[in-house]
Amino acid sequence: MFSMKKDLQLEQFSGPLDLLLSLISENQLDISQIAISKVTEQYLDYLSQLDESKAEELADFLVVASKLLLMKARKLMPQFALAEEEGPSLEDQLRLYKLFVDASRKINSLWDQPQRGFFRVEPPRKAEGFVWPENVDPQAxxxxxxHLLSRLKPPKDLPQAYIDKAISMKEKIDTIRNLLKKRKKAYFFDVLDQAQNKTEIIVSFLAILELVKQRTxxxxxxxxxxxIAMEAVRDEKELI
Structure with missing residues (x-):
């Protein structure tokens, strides 16, 4: 972005070119009272003291100077109208130019600061947990x-119940096998007499059927x- 370090010294103005453009664009300074030739003369004198690496400043100045010259011509000769095809008005271009100048100054000031990175600010967190509605009184x-708890009746004692020990079919099968190891023959009623409840009677009957199924x-x-007599199978011929 164009920037002139040396201030301009004119009869109606003293300061940097950026300020001159700003005053003219805001109608705070009459461009017809500004000698464009003196602006050009002072700036060319300034450029002559710089090396060739500053050639871009000359190009920027030529653009700005031509716009100032056009603005002054329109001021001195109102009949000199700007056709639509020529693009936006010079005032709009100067305002846009001023925006870029201000932005470049802002960027330069930020660049000179030690901190060149900025972290995203965490948004405020919402309060966690239960929040009472506005129309509810916690004490009430x-x-x-x-009051509701005081109206509740104490629970009644549940009747005690005794649960019989459950016996598995495997345990009953092992009992019958051990019985047949001691005796040559055992009887179904003897096995049922050892049962403590109806469930154990049913399990005993199923255990005998399982032993028959296993051919033992x-x-x-x-x-x-x-x-019913039960005997251990020692020869498969006994099953015939």
Whole structure:
């Protein structure tokens, strides 16, 4: 961005060119009273003292000077109108130029600061936890809750119940096998007599059927509705 370090010294103005452009664009200074030739003369004298690396400053100045010259011509000769195809008005261009100048100064001031990075500010967190509604009084809520608790009847004692020990089919199968190891023959009623409840009777009956299914026990019955004899199978021929 164009910037002239040396201040201009004119009859109606003294200061940097940026300020001159700002005053003219805001109609605080009449451009017809400014000698453009003196502005050009002072700036060319300033450029002659710089090396060739500052050639871009000369190009920037030529753009600004031509705009100042056009502005002065329009001021002195109102009949000199700007056609639509020529683009935006010079005043609009100067305002845009001023925006860039101000932005460049702001960037330069930030660049000179030690901190060149900025972190995103964390948004305020919302309060966590339960929030009472505005129309509810916590103390009144507490008293209402205590009143409801006082109206509750104490729970009745539940009747005591005894749960019989459950026996698995595996345990009953092992019991029958151990019995047949001690005896050559055992009877179904003897096994049922050892049962403590109906559940154990059913488990005992299922255990005998499982032993028959596994071909490890042979059953026999001398009469209808008579006791069932159980014998351990030592030879598969006994099952025939």
């Amino acid at each position: 809520m507490k008293e209402t809750f205590l 026990v042979f059953l026999s019955q001398d009469s209808t509705f008579g006791d």
